[in-house]
Amino acid sequence: MVSRSSCGVCIEHAESTFRVDGLCCHEEAALLEKHLRRLPGLTALSADVVRQQLRVHHDAARVSVTRITEAVAEAGLRAWPHEEDRARPAVARGWSRGLFVSISGVLVAVGAALGAAAAPRWALAAAFGGAAVAGGLPIVRRALAAVRLRTLDINALMLVAVIGAALVGEWFEGATVVFLFALAQWLEARSMDRVRRSVGRLMSLTPAEAILRRDGQDIVTPVDAIGLGEVIVVRPGEKVPLDGNVADGESDVDQSPVTGESVPVPKGRGSPVFAGTINGPGVLEVRVTRRGRDSTIARIIHLIERAQAQRAPSQAWVDRFAQVYTPAVLLVAAVTAILPPLALGAVWSDWIYRALVLLVIACPCALVISTPVAIVSALTVAARHGVLVKGGRHLERLADVRAIAFDKTGTLTTGRLAVTGVYPIGPMDRATVLRLAAAVEARSEHPIGRAVVALARAEGIGVDAAADFRAWPGRGAEARVGRATVLVGNERLLRERGVDSSPAADIIRSSERRGGPAVLVALRGELVGALALGDQVRAESRPVVTELKRHGLAPIVVLSGDSARAAQTTADVVGADEWYAELLPEDKVDAVVHLKARAGTVLMAGDGVNDAPALAAADVGLAMGVAGTDVALETADVALMGDDLRKLPYAVSLSRATLGTVKANVAFSLGLKAVFLLLAIAGMATLWMAVVADMGASLLVIANGLRLLRFRPTA
Structure with missing residues (x-):
């Protein structure tokens, strides 16, 4: 897109997305952002550790995609434009790293065997030095990049610790630290790939080509070249490539990729169909109503990406804590290395070694990754089941909901x-x-x-x-x-x-x-x-209200513009605690505000269109049945893509499970850090123990967050 500024200068606005290999912790992301901001023509950028993704808004006339990838390399990382990365075989992304980690491990084992056999020092130095080089080249490259940018990240801390171990004669420990750190980073990357693959499955729901019927002939055509009003043919078992209405034919369509509905939906002449859904036994002729970039699934994917890029409150707190934690531990390490030898005459090498252990502990990787991996996993699995949550902030707020207000018509009925x-x-x-x-x-x-x-x-x-x-x-x-x-x-x-x-x-x-x-x-x-x-x-309304009450949500309130008799009858049938009738849209807003004042955090559930003011007034606005409804997708904080109200208790359960996982991860990470700080100062921890504890903690919190990908509805 090209636009002209007020001074007459042409500005070619562009948004570019890159895959960044090796982006594994918050410090590296901050380092990368800091370096890229020096480039001219950048208007906005964000680095996502969980998805190893970099999104850049820039003036293409001033800074090209090639220059951005070069700048990423200057920061010690490698980047590919999104289109090139999709074309790369998955095996090409990690085999070389795994090979060098394996070589490093073998050389450590050889060095240990040589040491046990009392081999010459040169043989030990060759084995352990080779192990350090094989496993440590990426560490050195990124550490030097960090130093050039006047920043200390985990790679710089690890490099200092390894060099320090070598200087005090701990060759075996130095090589072991490099191997364990490289192994842990490789395992961590493999674990995070599970999240990325899960997200990627959502991103690849629609086919790139469609069968276009024109002048009685069927032509395989790229979806981007198909216009509104044209007719496409969807054969049995194929994915629907574009949103449209059935012009001819009958079939059952699996809408679970979009709405989460488990049962295929019958489709006939005039029925709407969505891109990304799967056709059943019949042949459908579909008249296109939306281009590919404007389809329902494209909008959902865009909203998911936007949601995953948003920081949840817990993540923001962790990031602020990490900014204080690392400098504080570095200060403690410096004091530990210098003060006891100077003030008490202690042995320098002993206290320098303890300070090196503290340097390893100073990395907050496990703490920083503890929140986003859980949030992204939850957002992904929710979308897979037809629940679109617009960000970590809304997910955490959903976990705090104490009362629910339902619009009657179209929601409970x-x-x-x-x-x-x-x-x-x-x-x-x-x-x-x-x-x-x-x-x-x-x-x-x-x-x-x-x-x-x-x-x-x-x-x-x-x-x-x-x-x-x-x-x-x-x-x-x-x-x-x-x-x-x-x-x-x-x-x-x-x-x-x-x-x-x-x-x-x-x-x-x-x-x-x-x-x-x-x-x-x-x-x-x-x-x-x-x-x-x-x-x-709705048949499911009463069971849903019962389930919500079992989760401790009260009161459950029915808001209606209908008569008192209609509102009361519906409330009695579904088992709601309170009802309010003959309400105008502004009256519903007042009802929500009053409910918040006496009950706390409130969720308002409606259709997302007529109830937009009330949804906005609530702490969490939930719209249901919004597949194909642009206004509802934009209005709601949480959207149920289908008409199945049973997804609401699922969303509440998932949000609470996510918040519990985040709290457990943060508590575990902080607790382990505190224990090893004390052990290091007391001289009871070694370098390799610190690496195992730190990187092991990262792997454990990632694994704990990944468990959310298996979270299933109970009904």
Whole structure:
């Protein structure tokens, strides 16, 4: 994209993404950012340790992609543009590093064997020196880059520790430290690849090509070259390449990649389909409604990337703590090396060795990685199950939710009128009453008419042809079915036409108490039946409310713009604690604010469009059924891509599990650091023990965070 500034200078704005090999800790990310900010033409950049990714906003006319990769190399790392990295075989990314680590380990073992056999010192020096070189070249390269930039990272600290060990005669320990550190970094990179592969599976849901049907011919075409309104063919078992509506054909489509729904959804003419979903047994012709870059899955992926780039509050705290921790430990190490020999006449080599152990402990890698790996794992597994959380901040806030406010219509209920009961009056049977009503309503466009016809078809009842149809707005309709006139409408219509509706009085009152209308059916001027309608409560609503209460959430509140009877009925059916009716959008905002004042952190669940003000007023706004709805995707903090309300308890459980994992990781990392600080000062810890403890802690917190990738819904 090219734009012109106010002074007439052309600025070629670009956003470039790179894979950065070896980016393994927060210090290296900070070092990289510090160095890159010196480049001209950069407007924004961020380095992501978890995904080993660098995102740069820059003026392409002033700083090119090639210059950025060169600058990354100057910082001791290697970078590939995203497109080139995707083309590289995965095996090419780590085999050489693993080979050098193996060589280092073999040489350490050889050196130990030579030492046990009392070999000459030159042989020991060759073995241990070779081990240090084989395993330590990346360490030296990055350490020198850090020193040039006047920064001390883990590589610089480790290099000083190894050189110090060699100077005090601890060759074996120095070589062992290099090998263990290189091995731990390699294992850590392999572990983090699990997170990246999991995220990558989300990023590669859509095919790059589609079958375009044009002028009766099927042409394999890149999705980027397909325009709106064109027709694509999706064969059985293929992924849908673009969002659209079915123009022809019938099939069942697996929407789990987008909505998390476990059961394939039937699709026919006019049904919407989403890119990234998987076609079932039938062939579908789909008329494209969105280009690839604007598809629902593309927007979801963009939001996931944006969410993963955001720092959670716990992560921000850890980063601030690390900025203080490392300098403090370095100061303690300096005092440990100098003060006892000067003040107490202690042996210099002993206290220098203890200070070297402290240098290794000074690295906060395990502490810094403890939070983002858990957050990214949770965001990824949530998206895989149809729950889009817009960042770590919202995930942690979701874990703190104490009360929930539900919008009634479309959230706890289906939001669509449905026939809840068919009641014959007199000798006529139920099926005949429904058949007569459907015959008249088949000519109507009213939601009540559609609900009546839908029930008849669902029950296999044929819809007879009607003639002389006439609609009475606000009252009902009449038509001739066969040779008889049939009226379908409310009390007012029947009264105007001289039909006695008193036999249906109890049915009418019962339906009104439930918040829905009643429709009366008259044949040849006689009342023959009644139909009760209502906005049906979702089958899963009551179990969901029960599950939320089991999680300790209270009160559960229903907010509705409908009548008091409708709101109370829905609240009673689902088991809510409170209900509020006849609310305007601003009234819902007030209700949420008052609920926050007395209950604490509040989640508001709605459709994300009409409830946008209330969702914004809540601590966490959750919209459901938002697949294909841009406004809802942008409005909500948490979005359920499908209409399955059972994903809400899953999201709450996942958020709490994530926060628990983060706290456990931080506590473990800090506790281990504290123990080894004391052991080092007391002279009870060795260099290799410190490396094993520090890098082992990193591996353990990564493994603990990765467990969240297996978090599954309970229902």
